[in-house]
Amino acid sequence: EVQLVQSGAEVKKPGESLRVSCKGSGYTFTAYWIGWVRQMPGKGLEWMGIIYPGDSDTRYSPSFKGQVTISADRSIDTAYLQWSSLKASDTAMYYCARQSDDYDSSGYLFVEWGQGTQVTVSS
């Protein structure tokens, strides 16, 4: 069974750095695109970007390029979403999600989802 397990909720101050994680299990981690989706409070879904852990190929939505960093550690089957300097507007739920070749190989379509990580940025 494919599982994506995300790290726990975070409360941070503006200007602080943060890395949230997403551990994959039940499949070959290096063979599937994995990415991140933002959901601000009471709002819809926003596609942020993806990484292919097999070769670290990374793609970002223009809205998020330069704002966050997506990475992966193949040795521990874990993907990361990182901020160097948080803003209050980064307060949101963040989901990691994985593609499946059964439906699409581009990486843009998310089939399996993590449980979400709530990030709150407040002074």
Next chain:
Amino acid sequence: EIVLTQSPGTLSLSPGERATLSCRASQTVSRNYLAWYQQKPGQAPRFLIYGASGRATGIPDRFSGSGSGTDFILTISRLEPEDFAVYYCQQYGSSPPTFGPGTKVAIK
């Protein structure tokens, strides 16, 4: 970037009724790469439909997708109590992939 518009914003229906949700794209969705997701409060989205009309594994056949080009429809033939949720469309044929703002299916 392709902008997706969903209508109505909220659909108030009773269990057993038919739900028809619309998703319109600002330009043609390449290869009809249009997906639908369901999200319940406090839960992650659930993948329902791909390629405009393909049903994902394990999704009940009361859910069906249709459409092409710029106009797409998600139909729930007979609403079950567990179907009341927010539904999002997503185009994944062009970069960047984009989601619509969602339609809430509420109990009347």
